[in-house]
Every structure is written in C-alpha cells, then in structure tokens.
Amino acid sequence: MAILDRTVRRVLDRMRLVVRPSATAARQGGHRSPFKASGVEFADHRPYVSGDDVRHIDWKAFARHGHLVLRQFEEERDAFVHVLLDVTGSMSRGAPPKIEVARTLAGAFVYVGMRQFDRARVIPFADELDDRPLAIRGPQDLPQLERFLGDSEAAGPTFFDEAIQQLAARGLPRGLVVVISDFMAPDGWEDGFRRLGAMGHELRVIHVRCQEDLEPAWRGELELRDAETDERVRLRVNDALLKRYRAEVQRHLEAVRESCRKTGGWFQDVDVSMATDAQLLRVFGAPRLRSAAGAR
Template sequence: MSSAVAESEPLLTPDLLARLERLELVSRKVFRGNIKGERRSRRKGQSVEFADFRNYVPGDDLRLIDWNLYARLDQLFLKLFQEEEDLHFYALVDCSGSMEFGKPSKLRVAKQLAAALGYIGLCRADRVCVSALGPPGRSAPVLRGRSNLWRMLQYLESVDGGHNVTLHDGVKDFSIRHSGSGICVLITDMMDKTGYESALRMLVGRRMDVFVMHVLSPEELDPPLRGDRRLIDIEDGDQTEITINSFVLERYRETVHAFIDGVKSFCSRRSIAYIPVATETPVDVVVTNYLRKRGVVR
C-alpha cells in the first residue's frame, strides 16, 4: 500500500471501531469525576450495584440501613453501593515539523492513536479531549459519548503539521485551557531542541496519570543514507554537510539509542509510563495488543 493511499484512508476503520468498543482506558490513579458515568470507581457511592457493608454512624442516611441484617444481628449496618464516575482523558498530539517525517508520517500515526484511544473513552462515557500541540489558542472540544465520534475525527483530520511550537509551550497552552486531572497521553517523537523535560514535569505537576507514546520511524532508527549529504533540519532550517559511512552510521545509532534510553529513564523516575511506537506497526496491533500488555487499556 502506498503512503499516499495510507494517508488518505479514514483514521479508524469500521473493523477497528468494533474492536475498540470492547476496551476500557485504565488509570493507575484514583480521580474524582465531575459527573456519574459508566466507569466503576474505587470509591463507594449510590447505585443499583451492591458493594459492601459498614457500621452505622450517627448522622448516616437511615434509608441505607440493612434492616434484615439488624433483625438477625441486632446491629446497625449501612449498605454501600458501587459508584460510577466519569474520567477525564486527554490525548496530546505533537504537530511539529519533525512529525511529518516518514511513510506513513509520524503525525498520521499519532492522530490514529489519539482517535483510537479517544473513541475508547467516548464509549465508556468518559470526558475526552484530543488536542493538537500546535499554534497557541487553538482550542479542542471536550467530548462525551460515542455519538461525538464524528466531531473528534473531524477535529483530528483538520490537524496539520509544521507548527514548530515547543513541547513546553504546547503543554503550557493546554494546561491553561484545561484544568481537569485524569489520564494524559502525550504522543510525540520527543525531538525538541529545547528539551522535553519541562513539558513532562508540567504534566506530572498537575497530578496527571501520564503516558508518553514515543513515535519513531524506521528511517530514524536506521537511516538508509550513504555518501556525501547535506542535512537540513525540518523545523528550523539548520544545515550541515556530512559524509555518511559505516562509522558515522554506527555513531548515529548509538546516539539515538542513548537518547531513547534517556527518555525512558526520565519517565521511569517520575512514574510516567513510556511506550515506544514504531510507525510500521499497524495501529490496531498497537492499541488492542501492545497497549493492553502495557496496562493502558483492558
């Protein structure tokens, strides 16, 4: 399949949509939702599903006392029910110039991943916001319910690359516009000359459950280049001339792997889940298999 055809196809196929409906986003933290939803909470509340008993305390609602148990034990117990709550889910898509590289492009894969995870959240009545880290001021809608799938896909299809906003500025703009806590998945290639550290610290500081999906293309891991080349930075236009031979390629691979290991280490020290994603891997395999093993969905 040619890259042009792949880029023009829908972000989510009908078959993948059907498979996504059976999944659920997983949070490693407990968040207090704004309104009730379909997600089972670890907190006890009021619903039709019984959860547990606890001793009666003066001031408790008398309607929740189990009078049958009182008749048998001569003690007052309250019935507790499982509370259902909504969850905030945020998918942040890096739209910098470097994300346009590859076949399919890293940006295309990032949008597919955001769409897939967002749809899982919509199916579970979570509050979903899929946002591009592009020009400051571009607002993304907060959606709820699977009927809003078309709005989310319409927004993502309108997202283009080449917006060379730093990760720090993109996350800062997002944080100003969205104050809720919840699951936050940052989908990026981490290629920012100003660094990625401050952006991740900002998300962790908001007590988000943060996941980083590090998207890279095969050409970046093992460039198919030889001979005299002029390399041009796609984001700031910096140029350098270089002769590429086996020694240079080996040093390049070592540098790339050191960079990846550095990102992994930084994330691990801050309880950020790090998930590498290769653009040649089909999105349905990444979401329904790989992310399930990593605990992002179940």
C-alpha cells in the same frame, strides 16, 4: 479513508480505559472507580476491621454467615481524557508517516473515552498549542473528530514544555493525559512531564517511531535539513557517524522514558510498520488499560 473505520472501531469496542481514582472527578458519567464509601453501585464485600465505619456493615450477611463484612461500592466518576498530539515536522517521516499512525491512536483514545461517557479532547501541539482543541462528548461528534484529525498536518518545531505551560495557564481539568509523539525534539520533555504530574494528571506516553528515526539511509556527502526548524548542515555520513547517531538517539529516548517513569507515567513504543490492530492492542493491552472482558 476514515481514520476510525469499522474495523478499528470493532477492536476499540472491546477496550476500556482504567484511570486511577486520584485523576478522576465525581460526576455523572460512565467511568467507575472503587471507593470505600456508599456510592451508586454495590461492588463487593470485605471483612470488617477495627476502625471501619459501622454504617457500612452488611447486617443481612452477618445474620446469614455470622461474620462482620463491609459493603463496598463503586462511585460513578468522570475521567477527563486529554490527548496531546504532536503535529511537528518530524512526524511527516515514515511509511506510513508517523502523523497518520498518531492520528489513529489519538482518535482511539478519544473514542474509548467517549464510549465510557468520559470527557475527551484532542489538543495538537508543535511550537505552541493549537488554538482549536476539539472536545468530544458522544457519537454525534465522531464526524467532527475525523475532520479535525485529518486536518492536523505535520509542520513546525517542537516546544513541548512551552505548550504545557500554555495548557496550565488555560486551565486543564485533572484527568488522563495521553502524549503521542516521536520525541525527536532534543529537550523540553522532562519539564513538561513534571508539570503534568504536579497538576495531578495521570500520564500515558506513546512513542510513535519509524525505522528511519533509528537507521537512516544516509551515506556520503549530504546536506541534511532539520524537518522541524529547517536548519541545514553539510557533512560526510559514514558508518562511524551513524553509529554515534544511533547511540545518541537511543540515549535521548531512554531519557524521555525515564522522565515519564519519574512522574509515575507509563511509556509505550509503537512502530509505524505494525498493523493497525497490533498497534491498538499494544497500546490498549498495557497496564491499566484493559479489555472490557478483563475489566469484569
């Protein structure tokens, strides 16, 4: 079954990525960001104020209305969209598995970016970056995107900050960075987010969760295995222990959310139990992500 099937694409065709100007580059592309200077497309007028560049005064409008106004333009910009996809062992949990939902969301961001002629790529990560990031430039690359996402299996531990250091060493054009993960690794997120912010990227963080993460069906004498490190531990699971576990998970996820906020990023939860269109609308209905109808 296709990850981005016709139903999913119909939803995404109504969506548009809006990226802040500081995270874009002046290139030939489909993404437009407003700038108060001459550009390629007229956008609007605004009243003239002392100190404005008189070259941008609309003298024809002045002749008609008797008021000084400036012409504002939209400069054509190219937004690089980098989707970091968590493919660690814990992503295999859930019904459906978190990795399946994450693949769809990763493909969705790439698809919307591609529709706007932006540069988009998927970069899987676990204990290190995948050596084969996939760049998408147009519809002709969609079959390759489907195969690439389908081959991204959930296995191994998470070392997010180390992966970001590798990314910085390779060179990452400034743009929008979307991190899709269950954030079950205990650390590394704050440093990684801070590095991305320092590199000038705009950050969007998507937390893919399942009921098992917060309410595991564990009781009695058990041997538990870490899905990422394969470490095993025997313990007696009772209500008191589960209460402590839930509190610790909530504390950890709140710390991840706060780390994202400190870098000026945006954080959103998506549950695997939600219908696919509801997941997409939850993500693309967020601030600075809007439908094409709302972007007019």
